[in-house]
Amino acid sequence: MQLPKMYAGRILSIDLTNGKSEILDTADYAELFLGGRGIAAKLYWDQVPSSAGALEPENRLIFSLGPMAGLPAIGASRWGIFAKSPFPKREHFCYGSLGGYFGAELKSAGYDGLVVHGRAEKPSVLAIEGDAVSVKPAEGLWGKSTVETLAALKRANPGIRALAIGPAGENLVPYATVFADGDSSCSGGMGAVMGSKNLKAVTVKGGRFRLLPADPEALRSIENEIRGYGRGNVKAWGIDFMAHGEKTKKLPCYGCMAKCLRVSYTADNGTSGKFMCQSRFFYMQHAWGYYGTDTDVPFLANRLCDEYGLDTWETQAVIEWLLRCHAEGIISEEESGLPLSKVGSLEFIEDLVRGISRKEGFGAVLAAGADRASEEYGRESRALFRHNDPYDPRYCTNNILLLPFEKREPIQQLHEAGLVLAQWSSRIKGVEGAHISTEVLRGIAEKFWGGEKAADLTTFEGKALAAKSIQDRQIAKECLGLCDWMYPLIDNPKSPDHLGDPSVESRILSAASGKEYREEDLYRAGERVFNLQRAVLLREGHRALLDDVLPEEYHTQALETHVADPECIVPGPGGSVVSMIGVRIDMERYVRLREEYYGLRGWDVKTGLQSAEALAALGLSGEAAELLALGLAVPRARRMPLLRRSALQRGFRRDQRVFLRERDGSAVPG
Ligand code: SF4
Structure with a gap:
């Protein structure tokens, strides 16, 4: 080449x-x-x-x-x-x-x-x-x-x-x-x-290599087009992920024009550093509870994790599990050596982060992470472990099939439908500038997720194709190193129809490389890489079917609330507004949805194994041969009978059903 x-x-x-x-x-x-x-x-x-x-x-x-x-x-x-x-x-x-x-x-x-x-x-x-x-x-x-x-x-x-x-x-x-x-x-x-x-x-x-785009004019014109979108009304996300005020200033990545929520924060003691997205909320509620007012402590807690090199997402999960165990009398202050009654204070988070990072005392138990620590600590503590996913698939059903095929939170994939839903929900609640109405959401589903059915979140219909579309697009984006904040351009606050443009990424790549890429070329590349990752995971022990599952609690526990929208409203059939509170994912229907997904991927619907035929068509013949030799692929995939496909209707069990209707842009109980 x-x-x-x-x-x-x-x-x-x-x-x-x-x-x-x-x-x-x-x-x-x-x-x-x-x-x-x-x-x-x-x-x-x-x-x-x-x-x-x-x-x-x-x-x-x-x-x-x-x-x-x-x-x-x-x-x-x-x-x-x-x-x-x-x-x-x-x-x-x-x-x-x-x-x-x-x-x-x-x-x-x-x-x-x-x-x-x-x-x-x-x-x-x-x-x-x-x-x-x-x-x-x-x-x-x-x-x-x-x-x-x-x-x-x-x-x-x-x-x-x-x-x-x-x-x-x-x-x-x-x-x-x-x-x-x-x-x-x-x-x-x-x-x-x-x-x-x-x-x-x-x-x-550096200094040895300078990237010269093949068509700088075309790139400039795309840049202007993106600027014209004027995206970034973070208030319409339901939660403001951006830190504001005089203590903050923009901290863009290399050469980026986006003016996004990436900011640095300077605390009163002079400590400064990046403060944005999920880490902005790390320890925030606890600090509020302890001090009763805004303080620098959430930022300092976040900075402490950066300094010790500890993931705030998992540290938060550890704190929540630890506090539940403390409340139930399973873990005491004495046993943990941590000031558990002072959670929210700077002292507590300093002790915790230092202890985990150095594996000192009880920190050695917590260093395993909440999931493993709860297993090692015994049955009672295990029952108190929660996955706590802000992109909960019981709420955003387009996310159901994104979780079982990744070994970590696939955050970029989860953002795609999750942030659209958050903005739709804000619009229903009358948040100023929220532009994603039910009609716009339908347009997005048509243009980005394979069809209008993906805009009704109360059924499983269209969710397999939506998951495949999201995975292929997002993985192609990660191959290109394009930022999750800017891409894909799903919506456009300024255009009359508010719909974005899925071709932007391929046009950027064409202008930079001088080689013509179409939108479908990128999706094909995303599909190839997703299949390669599947091959990698199978080869190292992931079990098709058995491990292609959601955390059990999504099947057994009813949705109670959601951090971005306590009412958990979603678009339902015929323009209705439906609360998902009380929803659990029905296992039998999940299995049928997964079969449909296997079929769309060209995998064997009965075993979930990839077919050598489909892998070869993606240019992965060598990988196919190795998987076949290991018994981890089939020569040809079996498909799902047509009749079974039409049975994919409702996908939930409900303990409670609350319907809301859209009226004058606000949500009211129906
Ligand atoms: S838009 Fe993305 S690449 Fe640009 S500054 Fe923000 S996080 Fe960095």
Whole structure:
């Protein structure tokens, strides 16, 4: 393949055991897998044996950039870290996504990606400056926080970009993060994998490669088009994910024009750092409960996690489980050594984060994560574990099939329908500027999710096709390194019909590369990478059917409320507004929905295994042959009988049904 000029053309691979490096040719991967998540999945398939342990030297830590990393303005410099992860339970392929500056700098240094394997004998720093690659001792850095480490490295070598792990990664806490320049943090257990390689930090200095788009004029015109959308009314999401006020200022990723909710916050004690999205709400309610007013404590709690290199999402789950156990008398202050009666205080969160990160005392139990700790701690505590998903599939039914096929919260996929639903709900409740009406939502379902049926969230009809459409589009986006805040352009607040444009991503790629890509080319690439990931997971022990399931509580426990909308209203049949409170997902109907989904994917509907025929059509013949030899694929897939398909009507059991009707833009009990 003639590689478009937007690629640097090289992927650096380094063995930390002996310090030797080699160059892989990006052209061997780019045509089928584009970049980012796609190239990473292929490298993983080729290089990580299924027998490798997540914390063993054979595991690979893969840093993978989108092909347009380094392109200013367009939000194309997102990137990811991929590896076999120790989190949350069984070891498996996983990933985390980052913004900031490191990805663009690695590209500027002349690389499309970096593969790290082996294990350094002593704590080390990997330094990359063009062709000069060295593994140096991490003198005096082991034990330091991420922020201190980056500052020390930059003092010693001004002009570099860097990433590091904190004490949590060093101590192999399964939900340890990697923290990168520009305050970007990566979850998915990647910090623990980096720690297992004795790799404290990676530094990079660019200047060797400059991305020149093939058609800068066309790109500028698309940029203006995106600016014209004027998206970003975060108030219409139901929850304001953006920190406001004089303590905040914008903190954009490399060259981005979006003016999104990425801000830095400066506390009264002078500590400053990124504060946005989910992490903005971390510890917030507890701090409110303890101090009774707005304080800097939620930000400081969030910053503490960044410094120790700990995932706030999982730390929140640990806190909630711990407090339930405390309330039920299962875990005491004395036993835990934590000031549980002072939850919400700075003192509590400092003790907790330090204890987990260093695996000290009870922190060693909590370091396993809420799910595992609740299992290890006995039956009573297990009953108090909750998944607590803000994109609960009992509420947003387009999300039902997004969860069973990923080993972590697939946040970008969940956002697609979840944020549209949140904006629709705001419109029903009369929030100013909320523009997604029931009619607009129907248009979105037609244009993005395979048909109008995906706009009625009270049935399972159309939900299998919606899930497939969302997965293929979002994974293609992650291959391109395009930002989740900006893409896909689903809705348009300023146009008369308020509908967005699904062709923007392919037009950007065409303008940057000089090669013509159609919208369907990207979906096909997304489908290929999704299937490759399925092959990876099956090869390393994921069981089709048995593991293609939702957490049990979604089938057994009725929906009580939702963080963004306590009434849990959704669009129902014929323009009705329906509350999903009381809903559970009926297992039998879930199984039928999953069969329909297997069929749409070209997988065998009876076993959930991929067919060699469909894999070969996606360009994955080698993978198909290996899966067949392992008994993990079928030569040809069996399809679902037509009659069964029409039986996919309602998908829920309800303990209670509350109907609401739309009247004058507000919701009233009907
Ligand atoms: S939109 Fe925000 S999060 Fe996305 S790349 Fe731009 S600055 Fe970063």
